[in-house]
Amino acid sequence: MPDLPAHASPGLPPHHSPSPGRLDGFNFSSSAHDPRRHALQDGAESQASHNEPPPSLISPAFTPPATPGSSTPSHPRPPRSIPVDTSLLSDAPAPSLLEQLPTVDCEVRARIPTTTGHEMWLHVYRNSVDTKEHLAIVFGNAIRSRSLDAERPGETELDRMTRGAYVGRLFPGRTSSRVEQIKRAAGVAPKASTSGGAKARIDSGYVDVSDGLLSPSSASSDSGDVQPGSDLELPLVRIHSECYTGETVWSARCDCGEQLDEAARLMADPTLSPSGGAIVYLRQEGRGIGLGEKLKAYNLQDLGNDTYEANLMLRHPADARSYGLATAMLMDLGLGGDRGIRLLTNNPDKVRAVEGPAREVVVRERVAMIPLAWKTGGKAGIKSEEVEKYLSTKIEKFKHMLSQK
Numbered sequence: 001m002p003d004l005p006a007h008a009s010p011g012l013p014p015h016h017s018p019s020p021g022r023l024d025g026f027n028f029s030s031s032a033h034d035p036r037r038h039a040l041q042d043g044a045e046s047q048a049s050h051n052e053p054p055p056s057l058i059s060p061a062f063t064p065p066a067t068p069g070s071s072t073p074s075h076p077r078p079p080r081s082i083p084v085d086t087s088l089l090s091d092a093p094a095p096s097l098l099e100q101l102p103t104v105d106c107e108v109r110a111r112i113p114t115t116t117g118h119e120m121w122l123h124v125y126r127n128s129v130d131t132k133e134h135l136a137i138v139f140g141n142a143i144r145s146r147s148l149d150a151e152r153p154g155e156t157e158l159d160r161m162t163r164g165a166y167v168g169r170l171f172p173g174r175t176s177s178r179v180e181q182i183k184r185a186a187g188v189a190p191k192a193s194t195s196g197g198a199k200a201r202i203d204s205g206y207v208d209v210s211d212g213l214l215s216p217s218s219a220s221s222d223s224g225d226v227q228p229g230s231d232l233e234l235p236l237v238r239i240h241s242e243c244y245t246g247e248t249v250w251s252a253r254c255d256c257g258e259q260l261d262e263a264a265r266l267m268a269d270p271t272l273s274p275s276g277g278a279i280v281y282l283r284q285e286g287r288g289i290g291l292g293e294k295l296k297a298y299n300l301q302d303l304g305n306d307t308y309e310a311n312l313m314l315r316h317p318a319d320a321r322s323y324g325l326a327t328a329m330l331m332d333l334g335l336g337g338d339r340g341i342r343l344l345t346n347n348p349d350k351v352r353a354v355e356g357p358a359r360e361v362v363v364r365e366r367v368a369m370i371p372l373a374w375k376t377g378g379k380a381g382i383k384s385e386e387v388e389k390y391l392s393t394k395i396e397k398f399k400h401m402l403s404q405k
């Protein structure tokens, strides 16, 4: 059988959805690098003959399970976090920043359940500088978009719920986007009722007020306004640039899929990210040059150039990205201001650029993104000649703060 992912092969039986809990890892990406994938292919015929579903491709490679002792390797140590004072980085060339931040608006948000049982909130943004749908992937209920929650003239409660401007969970028959209204209508004292898991009859439907609805005290953190000095840890943030090849078609030329997956895993884990997290997913494919140009760059790399040189040969900057949109989206998510964030990155430009022209966002700590293959001695993560070369060019030419030690 050719070395293709199982879902590319009509010869394999359809996959069954894994049940939550069976797969503790968190994975956006497919499993091109998963040793189990090869086992899957080798064993596909015998599995088919035993009529058992093959293991899902939607989970395995990059993210180790949270449950100790499972078969994929785990790296339970919290990620390395380094305090950052960007005002001290002034001797390095500063990234170019827009004088004024773009305006952004969260158009719609929806709950995305995952095969691991974790949920995330996908936000689609519009903005004043391009027509792309930039995204925020939010973990936890503490981070909310101001522009999403803002009232829009003439809208109905159904309009609000349809665009995702509701609190708590939707359920058939829910008629109000606002949880306080629901609780008032039910005559339920928010805290007292949650302990008993009481169900309150609301209009034509039932709402379990203990299920995903916020009490008044947690509703204040719902706005993102956690006071500095509170004992909650800083929210974890990743600014991620789109990479179709690394995130969708199992490319081992880069570590982008692994990084996206790892960011989600960290943010979904309440012990590592107790105040939640957000991945700002910018549609800046190929470091801003687009997919077609990136593929040309790959051909130039196969001809012996590195990723930096290939961009220049195509008359593009080595890195054509900007981060003003990310800054504006973080502010909209309540992650701006002095309280600060922890930023998952190795890229020094990103640390400074995301802070914005007037330090609208403050990066208090940088959390390093170490390739899983390095952390696990090659047992997990992306392994290829190409990715090794890519990583060394990131370190040597883009000055990424990444070392094997």
Ligand SMILES: Nc1nc2c(ncn2[C@@H]2O[C@H](COP(=O)(O)OP(=O)(O)OP(=O)(O)O)[C@@H](O)[C@H]2O)c(=O)[nH]1
Residues within 6 Å of the ligand: 239, 240, 241, 242, 243, 244, 253, 254, 255, 256, 259, 284, 285, 286, 287, 288, 289, 293, 294, 297, 298, 307, 311, 344, 345, 346, 347, 350, 369, 394, 400
């Ligand atoms: N032009 C070009 N873009 C690439 C190449 N490989 C990956 N990319 C793009 O690079 C972006 C990711 O950039 P990276 O340099 O890997 O990482 P980073 O976002 O700068 O830094 P980290 O935050 O540490 O991950 C994505 O948009 C990818 O599509 C390549 O060889 N050429």
